[in-house]
Amino acid sequence: MIVIENVYVVTVSGAEIPSGYIAIDGDRIVAVGAGAYAGEGERIDGRGCLATPGLVNTHHHLYQWASQGVTPDGTLFEWLVASYRLWARMDAEVVHGAATAGLGWLAKSGCTTASDHHYIFPKGRGDLFDAEIQAAREVGVRFHPGRGSMDRGQSAGGLPPDEVVESSDEILAETEAAVRKYHDPSFGSMLRIAVAPCSPFSVSGRLMVESAELARSLGVRLHTHAAETQDEDEHCREQFGMLPVEYLESLGWLGPDVWLAHCVHLTDTDIQRFAATGTGTAHCPSSNGRLGAGIARISDLLRAGAPVGLGVDGAASSEMTPLAGEIRMAMLLQRARYGPTALTARQALELATMGGARCLGRADEIGSLEPGKLADIALWRVDGFYSAIDDPVVAFAYGQTPPLARLLVGGRTVVENGELRTISDQTAAKAGSAAHHRLLQS
Numbered sequence: 458m459i460v461i462e463n464v465y466v467v468t469v470s471g472a473e474i475p476s477g478y479i480a481i482d483g484d485r486i487v488a489v490g491a492g493a494y495a496g497e498g499e500r501i502d503g504r505g506c507l508a509t510p511g512l513v514n515t516h517h518h519l520y521q522w523a524s525q526g527v528t529p530d531g532t533l534f535e536w537l538v539a540s541y542r543l544w545a546r547m548d549a550e551v552v553h554g555a556a557t558a559g560l561g562w563l564a565k566s567g568c569t570t571a572s573d574h575h576y577i578f579p580k581g582r583g584d585l586f587d588a589e590i591q592a593a594r595e596v597g598v599r600f601h602p603g604r605g606s607m608d609r610g611q612s613a614g615g616l617p618p619d620e621v622v623e624s625s626d627e628i629l630a631e632t633e634a635a636v637r638k639y640h641d642p643s644f645g646s647m648l649r650i651a652v653a654p655c656s657p658f659s660v661s662g663r664l665m666v667e668s669a670e671l672a673r674s675l676g677v678r679l680h681t682h683a684a685e686t687q688d689e690d691e692h693c694r695e696q697f698g699m700l701p702v703e704y705l706e707s708l709g710w711l712g713p714d715v716w717l718a719h720c721v722h723l724t725d726t727d728i729q730r731f732a733a734t735g736t737g738t739a740h741c742p743s744s745n746g747r748l749g750a751g752i753a754r755i756s757d758l759l760r761a762g763a764p765v766g767l768g769v770d771g772a773a774s775s776e777m778t779p780l781a782g783e784i785r786m787a788m789l790l791q792r793a794r795y796g797p798t799a800l801t802a803r804q805a806l807e808l809a810t811m812g813g814a815r816c817l818g819r820a821d822e823i824g825s826l827e828p829g830k831l832a833d834i835a836l837w838r839v840d841g842f843y844s845a846i847d848d849p850v851v852a853f854a855y856g857q858t859p860p861l862a863r864l865l866v867g868g869r870t871v872v873e874n875g876e877l878r879t880i881s882d883q884t885a886a887k888a889g890s891a892a893h894h895r896l897l898q899s
C-alpha cells in the first residue's frame with residue numbers, strides 16, 4: 458500500500474480536495490479523501506503538490522523524433538513530401554531509439570498513457586512495430602500503438618512515394634497479426650493495439666473500409682488523420698467529391714470506436730455528427746500552429762458533447778512538445794479565437810485526462826482519480842515560485858508547467874523529481890540522438 462498525503466487533489470470526476478490523500482494498493486486507487494488516511498502504508502508526502510490524473514496522449518508518431526527540424530517553415534504537404542524521403546530509410550533501430558526518447562519525454566511531462574500512429578514500414582528493415590513496443594515496456598508507460606498503413610503511392614494519385622507504401626492485402630494481414638500478437642484487452646492493460654491507416658490522401662477507399670471491418674471484427678479501435686488543413690479539403694473535394702468528414706462517414710469511419718487526429722476544419726454538421734456518433738478528436742494545438750493548419754473548434758465540439766483529447770503529434774511537426782504544455786496551448790488558442798471563456802484551465806486539464814481516456818476507450822480505467830481506477834497519477838510542484846498563485850490549477854495551467862515531483866503508472870514510479878526512474882534521462886536522450894544521426898547518415 459502507498460499513500461500520497463497532504464496533497465491538493467484534482468479528481469477530474471468529482472470535487473477537488475484542497476488537502477487530502479490518495480491510497481494505492483497494487484496498481485489500483487483504493488481510496489481518495491480529505492484529511493489524513495487512517496490505514497497503513499508507505500507514505501509519499503505531497504505537501505506543496507497538486508495531484509492530477511496521469512495525462513493521456515492521443516496522437517503521436519514516435520519515429521519522428523529522428524527527423525525533427527526538417528522543413529521548419531513548410532506547409533503540411535511540403536513538409537510531408539520532404540520527410541517521406543528520410544522516413545523511407547528508417548529501420549527498427551531508428552524506431553526503437555526514437556520511441557525511447559519520445560516516450561521518455563512524454564513521461565517527463567506527466568504522460569502515463571501514450572498512443573502512437575506508425576504508418577511507414579519500409580521492407581527489409583526489421584520489425585519496426587515491435588521496436589516501439591519494446592521501448593514502451595522499457596520506459597514503463599501504458600501504450601496504444603496504432604498499426605498504420607499507406608497503400609496509395611504517387612503512381613495511384615496519392616502523396617507518398619511508392620517505396621514507402623504497402624499493398625492492401627499485406628497491410629490487412631500484418632495488422633491482424635499485430636493485434637493477435639500484442640493486443641491485451643484486460644483491465645489495467647499496458648498494451649492495446651489500434652488499426653490506423655494514415656490518412657484519406659495516402660490510403661485507398663477499399664483499405665479504409667476493410668480496415669474498419671477488421672478492427673470491428675477484432676474488437677479494437679480505429680484511428681486516422683482527418684481535416685487537418687485546407688489543402689486536404691481541396692484534395693478530398695477533387696478526388697472524392699466531398700469534404701474529409703463526409704468521406705470518412707461514407708467509409709464507415711465515424712463511431713464510438715473511432716478517434717481522429719486534428720479535425721481543424723469542421724463544419725457545423727461535422728460537429729453534430731461527431732457528437733451523435735461519439736467520434737473522438739485528438740487535438741494537437743502546437744502541431745497545428747507549427748504547420749499553420751489553423752485552430753480547431755474545440756469549444757464547439759465540447760459544447761456539442763463530443764469526446765476530445767490532447768496530443769503532441771509527431772516530433773517532426775511539433776519539436777520537443779511536452780504533453781502538459783498542450784493544456785496551456787489548447788487553452789490559449791481557444792481563447793485567442795473565441796474569447797476568454799472559451800476554455801478554462803480545468804476544462805483543458807480534463808481534455809488531457811478524461812477526454813483522452815474517452816478517445817482511447819478507457820474511461821472506466823484511467824482519466825480521473827477515484828477508487829477502483831488505475832493508479833496513474835502525476836504530482837506537480839506548485840510551491841516555490843508557483844506559490845504566489847492561490848489556485849493551484851491556475852498555477853499549473855497558465856504559465857510554464859511546474860516541475861513534476863512524481864509520476865506513477867499503475868502505482869509504479871516512472872518519474873521522480875523530474876527525472877526518469879525506469880530508464881535514465883541520459884539513456885533516453887542518447888537513444889533519440891543516435892536515432893537521428895543513424896537516420897540522416899543512412
Ligand SMILES: [Zn+2]
Nearest residue numbers: 682718770771
Ligand atoms: Zn499526425
